[in-house]
Amino acid sequence: DVKVTQSSRYLVKRTGEKVFLECVQDMDHENMFWYRQDPGLGLRLIYFSYDVKMKEKGDIPEGYSVSREKKERFSLILESASTNQTSMYLCATLGHYGYTFGSGTRLTVV
Amino acid sequence: EDQVTQSPEALRLQEGESSSLNCSYTVSGLRGLFWYRQDPGKGPEFLFTLYSAGEEKEKERLKATLTKKESFLHITAPKPEDSATYLCAFQAAGNKLTFGGGTRVLVKP
Numbered sequence: 001d002v003k004v005t006q007s008s009r010y011l012v013k014r015t016g017e018k019v020f021l022e023c024v025q026d027m028d029h030e031n032m033f034w035y036r037q038d039p040g041l042g043l044r045l046i047y048f049s050y051d052v053k054m055k056e057k058g059d060i061p062e063g064y065s066v067s068r069e070k071k072e073r074f075s076l077i078l079e080s081a082s083t084n085q086t087s088m089y090l091c092a093t094l095g096h097y098g099y100t101f102g103s104g105t106r107l108t109v110v
Numbered sequence: 111e112d113q114v115t116q117s118p119e120a121l122r123l124q125e126g127e128s129s130s131l132n133c134s135y136t137v138s139g140l141r142g143l144f145w146y147r148q149d150p151g152k153g154p155e156f157l158f159t160l161y162s163a164g165e166e167k168e169k170e171r172l173k174a175t176l177t178k179k180e181s182f183l184h185i186t187a188p189k190p191e192d193s194a195t196y197l198c199a200f201q202a203a204g205n206k207l208t209f210g211g212g213t214r215v216l217v218k219p
Contacts, residue, residue, distance in 0.1 A: 004153075031205050043154075043197070043209040050205065058206065090153050094205050098144065101153035 004102040006091050012108045019078040021105050023091030031094035032074040034066065036087040043090065049074055081109045112137040114200055116210035123217045126187050131213045133198035134180040142201040143181050145174050147194045148212070154197055188217045
């Protein structure tokens with residue numbers, strides 16, 4: 001089974017902090033994605049990557065950046081966290097049999 | 111603009127009471143329609159992929175169908191463990207998924 005591991009289940013950060021959310025997959029998939037999920041808004045795509053060092057903006061990239069230095073790791077960066085970035089963050093990969101999601105990181109910015 | 115809408119937003123069922131969830135979409139060039147189940151505090155778990163109108167897939171008490179404009183997830187004789195949020199998503203050009211808002215299903219014993 002494909003494993004998508006997000007390093008933290010819960011995070012609490014202060015406004016203005018730089019925040020790193022890490023995602024690691026073990027199946028050599030090329031495509032990786034970062035979504036955020038909010039009540040009433042569903043899942044929205046922030047960024048995705050189709051290869052090492054390649055990235056593309058999703059639907060809501062403002063306030064975020066990403067890094068993909070190795071194929072198995074895709075990091076989401078909040079350069080200066082704000083309270084409106086409090087959300088559930090989900091990482092996913094795309095393989096031959098479809099998309100696999102991690103368990104999510106619930107981030108609270110205070 | 112491509113979009114997907116799920117209804118109802120929430121559904122309360124008695125154990126054994128069958129029902130259907132709707133996912134309607136407007137998209138040009140549909141490459142796949144996906145159904146996921148999500149439990150509280152967890153990531154979505156893959157259920158089905160449908161690729162063409164008329165296709166059906168089944169798994170235990172769940173059956174997904176697809177037409178040219180919508181997909182249905184039928185839950186037959188549900189049990190309390192079927193309580194979850196069910197998400198549909200489509201894949202158009204490229205590899206990204208666009209999600210609907212989900213249907214929260216609660217099955218009471």
